[in-house]
Amino acid sequence: MLRGLYTAAAGMMTQQRIHDTVTQNIANINTPGYKEVNSVSRSFPEVLIGLVNGDNGQSNAQIGKLNTGVFAEESLPSFVEGTITNTDKASDFAIISNINVVKNGQNIPFDASGKYVDAQGNITYQPQAFFTVQDDQGQIRYTRDGSFHLDSQGQLVTSAGYLVLDTNNKPIVPNAPIDQLTVDGQGQFFDGQGNPTGQQMLISVVNNPNFLIREGNGVYSVNNPSQAGVQALQPGQEAEVRQRSLESSNVDPAQSMTDLMTALRAYEANSKVVQYYDKSLDKAVNELGRV
Template sequence: MLRGYYTAASGMTTQQRRQDTLSNNIANAQTPGFKQDQASIRSFPELLIKRIDSETLPTVRNFTLPIDQSIGSINSGVYVQETIVDHQQGGLLETGMPADMALINGIIPDETGSIFFTVQNANGELRYTRNGNFTVDGEGFLTTNQGYYVLNQAGEPIFTDGQDFTVTSEGQVEVAGAQIPLNIAYAADVNQLIKDDEDLFVPGEEVDEPADARNVAGLSFSVEQHFLEHSNVDQVQTMTEMMQAYRLFETNQKVLQAYDQSMDIAVNQIGRLT
């Protein structure tokens, strides 16, 4: 019976964490370039139950025969192993704003590959994003909404001195007669990227920085100015999964209550009679 407590409790904890993940997806459904998270749920290793006994045969020497009989397996609960980012490209939204840009995947040579804008955070570290909702700061540099510099191919901030510029489909920022190539990065395995608290991506430990997309053989992409990439959150599907998670949490809760009532009877009533 005590094992049932842990099994039901693990189910409740799992659905609560799944609900947190789905809630974060819904909260960012209108965030440009947001990539939804998916909770990966696994069961704990099953336990094999055996009957170990012995039987004495009625012989002259009372021969004892050992018994090792498999009864079956028992599940010990579930847990959220990890959250996996879905990097599927979202739809496009036309905004008409010159600083808004959307990356469009062309030919991607690796099944798990994707392209990103390269930005520099407040600590001078490289980060990667699909959110092209950019702006121009007071000093004339192209930045993200967090104030992080958008970098060119040389790894330097892009100076536009206002919003009077154009961006070609090849990712060239044309300003004052000059062409500045955007730093478009390519990650061959997006599963090696980690999402930070600001929905920017960073390579995991012992993983190389994404490569320059223009130097990757067989890769093609385009950049659309005046457009933004939608998040890839399916709000209807996410709401359905949230209701399912709530029902599963409620079911495990009722199982836990049933175990508690049985334990109460065993301790306070049956135990009193004995």
């Protein structure tokens, strides 16, 4: 009897985590560069139920398999590009990224989620481009939130105060007011006369973005850059920096509300099962136990 109780309880915990994940996505709908997170649920291993006969020499009669519930194993981000909107603010930047991967002389046809599975089941993820920033501990981080501004020292920083780095891994310090500078598609700065200032944004490409670790404030870290395939943007790769624009979050409000209601209904259904087992156990202990 208790197997069903444990299964229903596992279902409640799984739906609670899905609910929390979707709520986080909805709360960040208006966060520039935010990438939605999807909770992945997996089932516990099935067990084989058998009838024990109790007699020597007799084999157990197999009844069938029993599924013992599900659990929310992990949360995976979706790096699908959000809508690029014009802000007309000189310190706002967006990355338009559609980096191709060539295999057997042809571009890999990635699906809408940025993934490709070949006939042998091998998975290839589409590389993603990021602004390269530095936190207050001097550690390298990556972000798609391009809502930058100048701090009190004239350094270009993110909305969370992280330093925006150039191709020399140095903080970008514009030599003129930011509204007098222009930035081309490669992230190179030009003054009001169109002369290069000598600084260029460091755009990093992560070949396997699933190795990115979300840290909050719209930034990601990588424990092993070589494993994730982190490298500077190479000539010919389809990634462009656009000034006076921001990338909105890639959260779909309609789908998020649907997922939220689905998780709520599933949670309620599992809670009803728990209540049923609670009443059954109450009868077994307080009523049948008296006989």
